[in-house]
Amino acid sequence: MAVFTAVTDTQLAHWLHDYDLGDVVDFRGIQSGIENSNFFLTTTRGEYVLTIFEKLTAQQLPFYLDLMRHLASHRVPVPDPMPRKDGALFGLLHGKPAAIVTKLDGAPELAPGVEHCTEVGQMLARLHLAGRDFSGDQPNLRSLPWWEETVPTVAPFLDGAQRELLESELAHQQQFFASDDYAALPGGACHCDLFRDNALFAHASPETGHTVRLGGFFDFYFAGCDKWVFDVAVTVNDWCVDLATGELDIARAEALLRAYQTVRPFTPEENRHWADMLRAGAYRFWVSRLYDFYLPRSAELLKPHDPGHFERILRARRAGVPDALHAHAHRSCN
Known part of the structure; x- marks a missing residue:
């Protein structure tokens, strides 16, 4: 995946006048991602990532940057x-x-084990608790209202089943979202897209006793x-x-849930509707992948993800959550 918006050394130097980050040591494009232009930037003050947002507007961006700053x-x-020197968290580059x-x-760990899931579960709970006093208030833009808008546009491309x-x-999700139990679920700022390629792992120091x-x-x-x-x-x-199948790996799932709930235990309502939320999480990404596959937004999405992956996951979750996982969640919230 190429960088969509190129930046010359001269343009970078001029733009960095608005920052106090020292002198440029290295600057190179990151050949990954499907939404934005990303660059590694090394200066005499440290290592950074410069992102040019190809879709998000100046009005949309503050929520995300303010959340990251808060966390x-x-x-x-x-x-x-x-x-920047004026206090703003972003500026305009190439407009x-x-x-x-x-x-x-x-680096990402694309074949995670129990130890990786333990780290992720614990940190996700810390993220949720840290966001309790975040003042930003933007709903998840890929939740029920977006599903209701998008499903009629992708349904004609699908077979009967x-x-x-x-x-x-x-x-099912419309009924669940309208329930008193759903309203009682605790919430706040969420990542909403915490896939295995959106986390990085480094080698652990031997004295910590951890492998990752x-x-x-x-x-x-x-x-x-x-x-x-x-x-x-x-x-x-x-x-x-x-x-390959979309089936849950019980050992990894239990490790992630156990680690999460050592920091923030589930409420009774969360435990009761855990299976519904697993279905909701699978549905959100099946719908978005169907949309990207059949109605690609523009040429930069060169290789849309396979919608079949989350169709398999959704079918597996509808078939039932393993008893061991239910039992673990029940013990953890009492």
Whole structure:
């Protein structure tokens, strides 16, 4: 994936006049991502990532940057946006909003084990608690209202069985979202997209006794205010599944849930509707992948993700959550 908006050394030097980050040592494009132009930036003051936002507007961006700044100030390892000399967290580069954030340590772990899921579960709970006093208030933009808007546009592309699954699950989630139990679920700022490629791991120091060390979470540009258990369900549906079948890996799922709930135990309502939220998390990404596959927004989405992956996950969650996972969640909230 190429950088969509190129930046010359001269343009970079001129733009950095508005920052107090020292002199440029190295600057190079990051050949990944499907939404934005990203660059590694090393200066005499440290290592950073410069992002030019190809879709997000200057009006949309503050929520995400303010959230990251808030979490970083609460010692949650996330990219910390660097303020300009005027205090703003972003500026315009080539007429597009752009920001500089600190570079996290480590690399993604695309084949996570129990130890990785333990680190992720604990840090996700810390993130949720750290966001309780965050003043931003933007809903998850890929939640029920977006599903209701999008499902009619993708349904015509599906066969009969797929369409029945799409529409019946939407009806189930509409009923769930309208319930008193759903209203009682605790929530706040959520990552909403915490897949295994949105976390970094570094080598742990031998004296810590841990085999892995979480470098941090990144890519907060789908974040929003939602139910915390939804965020946990999205995370489990990626970190704790067999990629070929979509079935839950019980050992990884139990490790993530146990670690999360040592920091923030589930409420009775969260435990009661854990299976519903696993279905909601799978549905959100099945719908978005169907949309990207059949109605690609523009040429930069060169290779849309396979919608079939989350169709399999949704079917597996509708078939039932393993008893062991239910039992663990029940013990953890009492």
